[in-house]
Amino acid sequence: MRPKVIHLIDDTKLGGVNLALESLATSRLKQHFDFKLLHIQLTQLKQSRYNADIIVIHAAMSWRKIPALLALKLANSSTPLLYQEHHYCREFVRHSVAHPYRFKLMLKLGYALMDKVIAVSHQQADWLVELGVLTEDKVARVGQAKEVEHFMAVAAVEAHSPLRLVAYGRLAKQKGFDLLIQAMASFSEQEVTLTIAGDGEDKDKLQLLAQMMPQVTLIGEVDDVPALLNTADAVVIPSRWEPFGLTCMESIAAGRHVILPEIDGLADQITELRQHQQGQFHGYEVIESLSVDGIRQAITRVKNGNCIGGCGEQRQATQYAWQKMLARWQQLLEQYR
Template sequence: MTFAEPQCNRIRIANLLDDCSLGGVTRALGVFETAQLCRIAEPTTIVLPPTTIVAPRIAADVIITHFPPNWRRLALLAGLKLRNPKARIVHVEHSYTRAWEALHVPDRPRFRAMLWLAMRLVDQIVCVSVAQAQWLQEAAGIDASRITVIHPYAENPGLAELPLPAPNQRLRIGAYGRFCEQKGFDSLIAAFRNGWFANCDLILGGFGADEAKLRALAADCPAIRFSGKVASVARFLQSCDVIAVPSRWEAYGMVANEAREAGRPILVAPVDGLVEQATGAGAVVDFTDQQSIAAALCDLWGADFKEIAERARETTHNCHQLRQAQWTALLRSVAGASPARDRGCARHLRPAAPVAQR
């Protein structure tokens, strides 16, 4: 069976990466291989070394950049536009956020000047959360009409079919991901060591550069267990009642999305795209504050836990189909405005309405 429409209708798209290692960005690219997107698009992926300055010529109607802009890459973005004048350029911002800026940018005016220049070298911008879009409008002075919000999604078989948790006297709190500064697992471990998570156990899944440091922080705390690399997200989530996401910055937070799909309530840090995921699915928690943690746990134990879990799962209903529809609409709209599409086929492309945020 083929999903292709007549050749002249298919939009040639090129996804540009500077790192093809397994992660949220590369996993989210799977949306371009789905049946719905393959009906209207021919996707390719091109990996450019991080030091690339000279832009390549690319046989594409739409070029999608997935790397964060910086001063050096302004030349690359300008070159993409000059060397591919018939292509439209879409930038997906996966990295920069308000919380990231607060922690990593000593010279805010200079950083925001770079963002202002970079965002004017592309035709359309995709943000991965509403919070990120609001910050980027402010930071780079971008008109809202040039920004589309599309949450990332990577399919994990079995999450929607997992039995809902039914905690007994102790709550099994899980946290997983890369062991690095961003994920904030050290603050979660400290809260457990201080006894702020009463009657709870912590299961940590993952690996990374900070693993030795985290294991040392958790030493002699019987409530904390390391489960190693998460080979199966579904299997890990099945062992947990609640998922904590204590990140210091997080443009969106696919872990929180996966937890919700599995019917696991979430406890998320008050940063960036995590906050909007907690609505109806859990709570926003300051993991460095005992009272904030106590209030969240009291709400979980005092409510109908099954009802919370069901609501968490419901917030992700049809999210995979929604992402496909959003990208389909955006690509049709962007490609319909491209001179490269004027090959007798553009009449088949209908400009899409602004993509709705769920």
Template sequence: MRPRVVHLLDDFALGGVTRGLAIFNSPEVQAVADCRVQDIAPDAMLAPRLDADVIIIHFPPNWQRLALLASLRRRNPHARIIHVEHSYTGAGEALKVRRTGRFRLMLKLAFRLVDHVVCVSRGQANWLQGVTGLAADRISAIHPYSDNPGLATMALPQPGDRLRIGAYGRFCEQKGFEDLIRAMQAGALPHCDLVIGGFGELEPIYRRLADGNPHIHFAGKISNVAGFLAGVDVVALPSRWEAYGQVANEAREAGRPILVAPVDGLPEQVGDAGLVVDFNNHAGLALAIAGLTPARLAAMGEAGRAATQGCGAARAAQWAALISRLVAGA
């Protein structure tokens, strides 16, 4: 009988996390495990008893949830527990955490209650291992994946007189889209059009910063990723913190070069597929954009597509191997 795996989620509105669960329905994982999802209340203190050999947690720890984790461990003594860290990062800690000692103590206590921690990027894993002292055999990095049909077969962009720079995601502090708009207004993106997709609480601020600039366009909510990417030449991720950056993965699959901020899991996606840039260094950004010749853009697009070919199956195989290893060692 295949091992029974239960995924615990406390918020199904987290689109990237819930879409990423589809990887556990892949042939690679289904060959070694029987998976199901169970919701748990965000304020729960008592964990359920689960008919599971492996329990995978998909919500971040905090002080209140330590009681839940302890209860999960106590009430499921024979299960192997994996925590997937989708949220916390080094750049996020630097910007949002005032008492780092207290925060890191919470992480250490939480991770004592699980058997293994999976990070969504190597950058995140290096930081987390450094601040918690986790042993190397108790932490892994597995990039997330969610399938978007049409990306791998999309025609490579053919830039015209104006380079079309796309950016999409939640309109929130983390994504840093205002830095991109300010760069555009400062002249750091000459001969470019900026196309921003998404929605959120900062939309009025973004529109005020755009100030009617005819070369800044708001595309609204993105329900068709392939459709959006087909309309741009390059994708920018000016994030202030970003555990992985699924947008960068999608852009590479679509053969779109990426421009990413030097934070957390973004730089490891670049390789020959784009550039790591400081979106607040307008002179440096303008110089980088000027160097994006048609030939270089084409080479970057091809490199990104090559790097992501078969990545979904490869990441599913990583999960299958980890589940099998933990069950065998139980």
């Protein structure tokens, strides 16, 4: 009989996380484990007992959630409790944490309730250990990935004039789209165009920024991301922080050039790109300074460059990353059968 693994998710807005978990639940691992995805409210104090062999929690740790996590631990004392850290990373603290000691204490208390904490990138795992909230033996370096078959089917890029840029994701401070739109003010619509897809709390602010810029278009949420990438020469990922960054993996799988900062989980993916680059086809451009001017400079280098897009080996590596991640998930879950 397959062990039952319940994934508890407390934020339906995390599109990338939910899609990654759906990919995991329908992967080849379903032959070995019975996966179930449940959406819950972890701010509500309930002593829910789950009929499961393993429970995996996907939630942003907070002081408000620790009592509910403690209740969950007590109600399921004989069931291994794993926690996947999708939310926090080094750059998040730099941009968003006013009281680092209090934040560190919150993480330490929350993680103490877990049997393992699953990191989505090596950069994130290294930071958690350096911070002193986890020991290396309590970190599971599973990483992050998703099924990219539909992205692999996108045709290889052919450079256009004007240069066609795409950015997509949640319209929020984290994603840095405000910096990107301001950087686009330096280019005419004959030089560079930008399409931004997504929705979120910064929608009105971003629309106002782009109001007088014909070279920038906001199109709202899209269901068919591979089709969106098919319209792009390059994808810009100007994130202020990014524990992993599935947008980067999707773009690479689609053979699109990526313009991004070397931070957090994106740094892991840049390392992977460097290992598989061929000749002049590097497949990426690093934003050396995450600022309006730094983004403008990176776009200019891509616009003036001779080669755009990734190589076949880089695209193929995203499929290998998916299979490697599944193997690490299986190895982790087998420990608790």
